[in-house]
Amino acid sequence: RSLLLLPGDGIGPEVMRQVRRYIDWMARKRGIEFTVEEGLVGGAAIDAQGVPLTDATLEKAKAADAVLFGAVGGPKWDGLGFDMRPEAGLLRLRKELDLFANLRPAKVFDALVDASSLKPDIVRGLDVMIVRELTGGIYFGEPRGIEDLGNGQRRGVNTQVYTTAEIHRVARIAFELARKRGNKVCSVEKGNVMESGLLWRQEVTALHRAEYGDVELSHMLADACSMQLVRNPGQFDVIVTDNLFGDMLSDEAAMLTGSIGMLPSASLGAPDADGKRRALYEPVHGSAPDIAGRDMANPIAMLLSLGMALRWSFDLHTEADMLEQAVQNVLRTGMRTSDIMQPGMARCSTSVMADTILRELD
Amino acid sequence: RSLLLLPGDGIGPEVMRQVRRYIDWMARKRGIEFTVEEGLVGGAAIDAQGVPLTDATLEKAKAADAVLFGAVGGPKWDGLGFDMRPEAGLLRLRKELDLFANLRPAKVFDALVDASSLKPDIVRGLDVMIVRELTGGIYFGEPRGIEDLGNGQRRGVNTQVYTTAEIHRVARIAFELARKRGNKVCSVEKGNVMESGLLWRQEVTALHRAEYGDVELSHMLADACSMQLVRNPGQFDVIVTDNLFGDMLSDEAAMLTGSIGMLPSASLGAPDADGKRRALYEPVHGSAPDIAGRDMANPIAMLLSLGMALRWSFDLHTEADMLEQAVQNVLRTGMRTSDIMQPGMARCSTSVMADTILRELD
Ligand SMILES: CC(C)[C@H](C(=O)O)[C@@H](O)C(=O)O
Ligand SMILES: CC(C)[C@H](C(=O)O)[C@@H](O)C(=O)O
Numbered sequence: 001r002s003l004l005l006l007p008g009d010g011i012g013p014e015v016m017r018q019v020r021r022y023i024d025w026m027a028r029k030r031g032i033e034f035t036v037e038e039g040l041v042g043g044a045a046i047d048a049q050g051v052p053l054t055d056a057t058l059e060k061a062k063a064a065d066a067v068l069f070g071a072v073g074g075p076k077w078d079g080l081g082f083d084m085r086p087e088a089g090l091l092r093l094r095k096e097l098d099l100f101a102n103l104r105p106a107k108v109f110d111a112l113v114d115a116s117s118l119k120p121d122i123v124r125g126l127d128v129m130i131v132r133e134l135t136g137g138i139y140f141g142e143p144r145g146i147e148d149l150g151n152g153q154r155r156g157v158n159t160q161v162y163t164t165a166e167i168h169r170v171a172r173i174a175f176e177l178a179r180k181r182g183n184k185v186c187s188v189e190k191g192n193v194m195e196s197g198l199l200w201r202q203e204v205t206a207l208h209r210a211e212y213g214d215v216e217l218s219h220m221l222a223d224a225c226s227m228q229l230v231r232n233p234g235q236f237d238v239i240v241t242d243n244l245f246g247d248m249l250s251d252e253a254a255m256l257t258g259s260i261g262m263l264p265s266a267s268l269g270a271p272d273a274d275g276k277r278r279a280l281y282e283p284v285h286g287s288a289p290d291i292a293g294r295d296m297a298n299p300i301a302m303l304l305s306l307g308m309a310l311r312w313s314f315d316l317h318t319e320a321d322m323l324e325q326a327v328q329n330v331l332r333t334g335m336r337t338s339d340i341m342q343p344g345m346a347r348c349s350t351s352v353m354a355d356t357i358l359r360e361l362d
Numbered sequence: 363r364s365l366l367l368l369p370g371d372g373i374g375p376e377v378m379r380q381v382r383r384y385i386d387w388m389a390r391k392r393g394i395e396f397t398v399e400e401g402l403v404g405g406a407a408i409d410a411q412g413v414p415l416t417d418a419t420l421e422k423a424k425a426a427d428a429v430l431f432g433a434v435g436g437p438k439w440d441g442l443g444f445d446m447r448p449e450a451g452l453l454r455l456r457k458e459l460d461l462f463a464n465l466r467p468a469k470v471f472d473a474l475v476d477a478s479s480l481k482p483d484i485v486r487g488l489d490v491m492i493v494r495e496l497t498g499g500i501y502f503g504e505p506r507g508i509e510d511l512g513n514g515q516r517r518g519v520n521t522q523v524y525t526t527a528e529i530h531r532v533a534r535i536a537f538e539l540a541r542k543r544g545n546k547v548c549s550v551e552k553g554n555v556m557e558s559g560l561l562w563r564q565e566v567t568a569l570h571r572a573e574y575g576d577v578e579l580s581h582m583l584a585d586a587c588s589m590q591l592v593r594n595p596g597q598f599d600v601i602v603t604d605n606l607f608g609d610m611l612s613d614e615a616a617m618l619t620g621s622i623g624m625l626p627s628a629s630l631g632a633p634d635a636d637g638k639r640r641a642l643y644e645p646v647h648g649s650a651p652d653i654a655g656r657d658m659a660n661p662i663a664m665l666l667s668l669g670m671a672l673r674w675s676f677d678l679h680t681e682a683d684m685l686e687q688a689v690q691n692v693l694r695t696g697m698r699t700s701d702i703m704q705p706g707m708a709r710c711s712t713s714v715m716a717d718t719i720l721r722e723l724d
Contacts, residue, residue, distance in 0.1 A: 087554045117593055122479045138500075138522060139555055146557050149525070156561030158522045160500060164515045190606070192449045193501055195508050199518030226588065226610040227617040231479055244552070248588040248610060255589040 001314055002035040004064035006057070006093075009043040009077075009086060010287025012070025014295065015302035018354035019068060022303060022323075025358055030319065037064070041093070042072025042086035042287075052089030058096055066313040067093070067280040068306060071287035086287075094134050097278045099267035100166070101173040102132040102246065103308070104284065106233075106253035109262060111331035115340055116258030118230075128236045128253055129181065131174040132246025134267055136166045137196075139243045160196045162242065167203040169270065174240035175212040182237030184216040188225045188245055197222075200242065222249070229253055251284075260285050261298030261339040264305035266312055279313045281305040291338075295349040298337040300327055303357065326360040363396045363676055366426035368403040368419070368455075371439075371448060372649025374432025375406075376657065377664035380716035381430060384665060384685075387720050392681065399426070403455070404434025404448035404649075414451030420458055428675040429455070429642040430668060433649035448649075456496050459640045461629035462528070463535040464494040464608065465670070466646065468595075468615035471624060473693035477702055478620030480592075490598045490615055491543065493536040494608025496629055498528045499558075501605045522558050524604065529565040531632065536602035537574040544599030546578040550587045550607055559584075562604065584611070591615055613646075622647050623660030623701040626667035628674055641675045643667040653700075657711040660699040662689055665719065688722040 003023070007016035026032045039045075039057040046052055052072070061067050072086035082088070093099070108116065108126040116123045141159030149155055171187070178185045187204040189197030201219055208217045220228065222245045228235065229252050241249060254260045263285070269278035283301030291297055307323045310316040330353070336345040337353050348356070365385070369378035388394045401407075401419040408414050414434070423429045434448035444450070455461070470478065470488040478485045503521030511517055533549070540547045549566040551559030563581055570579045582590065584607045590597065591614050603611060616622045625647075631640035645663030653659055669685045672678040692715070698707040699715050710718070 082557065082560065085554065091555070117480050117484045119479055119481055141519075144557050146561050153526045154561055154565070155523065155525045156556075156558035157503075158556045158558045160520045160522070161517065163511070163517045190609070192447065193453070194518075194520045195444065195506050196518035196520045198444065199508050199516055203516070223609045223613040226614040227622070230592065230614060230617040244606075245610075247552070247585045248607075251585040252588040252592060252614065255592040260589070 001033065002037070002064045003309070004060050004067045005036060005038045006041040006061075006067060006069045007038070007044070008041050008070040008072040008287065009074050010071055010289045010292040011297035012072070012287055014293070014350055015283065015297055015299045016068070016070045018299040018350065019302055019306050021354060021358060022306060025361065026319070029362065032316065032319065041069070041089040043074055043077040045089060046077060046080070046084065046086065052084065052086050053092050058092065061093060061097060061280075062278070065276070066309045067097075068309065069093070069280050069282040070302065071283065071285065073287045074289040074292075091139065093280060094267060095140060097280065098135060098269045099278060099280055100133060100135045100270070101170050101268045102134040102250075103177070103266040103268065104130040104132060104246075104250040104254070105263065105265075106130065106250070106257055107263070108257045109259070109328065109331055111328070112257070112259050112262070112340055114342060116256060118256055123233065123256055123258070126233055126257065128233060129177055129238045130246060130250040130253055131170060131177065131238060131240045132250055133166065133170045133242045136162055137243035160194065160244070162196050162200060164199075164203050167200055168207050171204045171207050171240055173268070174238050175208070175215050178215050178238040183214070184218070184237035186218045186220050186225070186236055186239050188220050188222050188239055188241035188249065190222050192221060204240070225249055226252060229256060254284050259340045260301070261337065262300050262304070264301050264308050266305075266308045268312065277312070279309065281309045295351055296338050297350050298339050299350050299354045303327070303354070322361060326357050329360050330356050364426045365396045365398050365671070366422050366429045367398060367400045368423075368429060369400070369406070369432040370403045370434040370649065371405040371436050372433055372651045372654040373659035374434070374649055376655065376712055377645065377659055377661045378430070378432045380661040380712065381664055381668050383716060383720060384668060387723065388681070391724065394678065394681065403431070403451040405436055405439040407451060408439060408442070408446065408448065414446065414448050415454050420454065423455060423459060423642075424640070427638070428671045429459075430671065431455070431642050431644040432664065433645065433647065435649045436651040436654075453501065455642060456629060457502060459642065460497060460631045461640060461642055462495060462497045462632070463532050463630045464496040464612075465539070465628040465630065466492040466494060466612040466616065467625065467627075468492065468612070468619055469625070470619045471621070471690065471693055473690070474619070474621050474624070474702055476704060478618060480618055485595065485618055485620070488595055488619065490595060491539055491600045492608060492612040492615055493532060493539065493600060493602045494612055495528065495532045495604045496608075498524055499605035522556070522606070524558050524562060526561075526565050529562055530569050533566045533569050533602055535630070536600050537570070537577050540577050540600040545576070546580070546599035548580045548582050548587070548598055548601050550582050550584050550601055550603035550611065552584050554583060566602070587611055588614060591618060616646050621702045622663070623699065624662050624666070626663050626670050628667075628670045630674065639674070641671065643671045657713055658700050659712050660701050661712050661716045665689070665716070684723060688719050691722050692718050
């Protein structure tokens with residue numbers, strides 16, 4: 001079992017440190033061993049190696065059973081060229097590992113219902129899974145670039161492209177997931193305005209008819225979906241959508257939970273001959289440079305990202321369940337990092353939160 | 363003073379009827395006369411004239427001082443070809459009248475604070491203006507279309523294009539508006555991933571430096587903005603963004619208010635030699651086919667759209683203020699259409715709501 005850790009920038013390293021402690025605990029207490037390597041990505045890689053992701057690190061990522069990714073970016077690297085910014089390291093990983101399906105659960109923890117800016121009645125028990133296409137669409141389409149037209153005029157271009165095969169493979173993930181959950185998929189696009197969205201709708205519909213007729217399928221326009229997530233998020237089970245809509249809708253859904261410091265994500269590739277998928281796991285929160293290095297960050301999203309790895313890459317479902325249960329239990333005791341602090345609760349640091357979760361696991 | 367009314371489909375005609383009554387009231391009670399014409403658009407035009415907008419109606423729209431638009435679309439016209447669907451009528455109007463700036467206020471009415479799915483503390487007093495670019499970007503960029511690749515594979519393409527001139531003209535509107543409001547503009551794009559977004563950011567920054575240094579300017583990524591609208595919408599004054607992000611963010615912001623049946627919008631073109639702008643005013647709610655023809659729809663968004671026309675196209679600020687005040691007063695009495703019904707309030711029909719507002723104006 002091999003893991004590549006890419007802590008990255010900002011609070012990435014300090015939350016990744018807690019993952020290391022959990023991995024040690026697994027070896028010591030459960031006899032489950034991982035071969036762990038570590039590499040640089042994002043600003044940290046730019047500073048030390050001149051690029052946001054070296055070829056050598058990329059090769060390690062390809063070789064590992066799973067990659068754990070912290071976060072990238074920070075003011076220090078703002079204003080660098082397009083391909084030299086921290087984000088480019090993440091985008092390269094996604095593309096080169098062909099991680100086409102981004103699973104972004106938006107789940108409200110019972111103990112944190114009041115942390116949401118939405119009314120408790122609207123978000124209690126919320127459990128939506130957004131499946132975002134991650135290697136296509138306007139993120140990667142050509143032609144792209146900025147052109148000088150003379151006379152002080154410039155022109156910026158990006159291209160949204162989707163093919164039948166790209167749509168089918170991500171929709172398949174959504175349908176399979178739905179079967180293990182609420183059995184409902186909502187496919188989201190702007191097919192009333194964009195032909196690529198119309199194709200999306202048609203291809204999802206065709207795949208559904210051919211292979212997933214047992215799953216309930218609905219379609220929604222992206223603007224309507226951004227409304228409905230606010231009005232009545234409980235109506236959704238699995239949402240499947242393209243790269244750009246998925247970027248916005250998954251962040252919106254994450255914020256509904258009131259605690260993005262709690263949310264993990266998984267990015268999956270196609271299964272190989274043995275059924276194994278390339279995979280990268282990453283917390284939804286960013287690098288949060290304002291609180292970096294202060295032992296203040298919430299380690300839960302990073303730990304739960306490892307939990308998703310246990311489930312998806314290592315088939316360690318019991319261990320994943322135990323970890324999630326330990327997190328719930330600790331939250332129930334009133335322990336809170338700053339980001340989820342509420343009146344009457346006990347504020348704690350990154351390391352104390354992780355200590356307590358590990359103790360709970362014992 | 364000339365007005366073209368395009369009621370369209372679904373609840374469009376019944377809310378437009380209330381506008382007619384208000385126009386009559388203006389003539390009778392305030393001596394302010396409008397020359398009113400009416401035309402077909404959307405599904406109604408498809409049924410009667412074979413296209414979602416005829417050239418003749420387009421010419422009338424060009425000739426009018428302002429267009430009032432109801433809503434288009436409904437299940438009856440689903441599945442028509444791309445250029446033959448009801449929406450195509452609206453898109454053609456926007457493009458041919460060159461209505462490049464879509465003003466979408468998201469305002470919470472005091473009497474309706476509890477209608478929001480967000481906590482009252484988060485939305486009380488909310489007043490955000492979203493300025494959405496409306497004639498460019500991925501809505502209109504070429505190449506576009508669906509291509510057959512053989513082997514059962516197809517490819518859908520759309521193109522996002524923005525030029526310096528397109529960005530400047532809409533940003534200018536945002537800066538001018540901000541000066542009359544909270545003096546803050548937040549410009550939103552995905553410049554970390556899309557070159558067209560990077561150009562957007564650079565050009566807004568350049569224009570700001572050259573001409574609007576007195577306005578506070580910030581930049582935000584579109585995914586972060588979709589989060590921040592949920593977390594803390596009160597931080598925003600004016601948001602300026604592209605056509606596609608604006609579509610989603612303005613709908614999300616509208617839903618924060620809990621009452622999209624209340625929200626008007628304006629779409630403005632460039633000023634001509636006399637400083638007059640082409641303009642189209644339209645409620646944010648759609649055609650709502652499920653409640654059409656039942657005298658249930660909320661006429662307030664449509665009436666307030668006329669209110670925006672009074673302000674922007676006819677310089678009738680006193681009349682616009684009066685209309686808005688009358689709406690507030692009527693809400694305060696507890697009168698509610700179904701969409702904003704709350705316990706303890708009095709449910710009323712479309713026409714009774716309009717009656718009451720007209721009586722309040724007297
Ligand atoms: C960092 C950035 C490139 C990335 C994206 O836009 O995909 C992020 O927002 C995300 O959602 O993972
Ligand atoms: C009807 C549709 C074409 C339109 C859009 O996408 O612009 C609508 O959603 C809007 O926001 O006015």
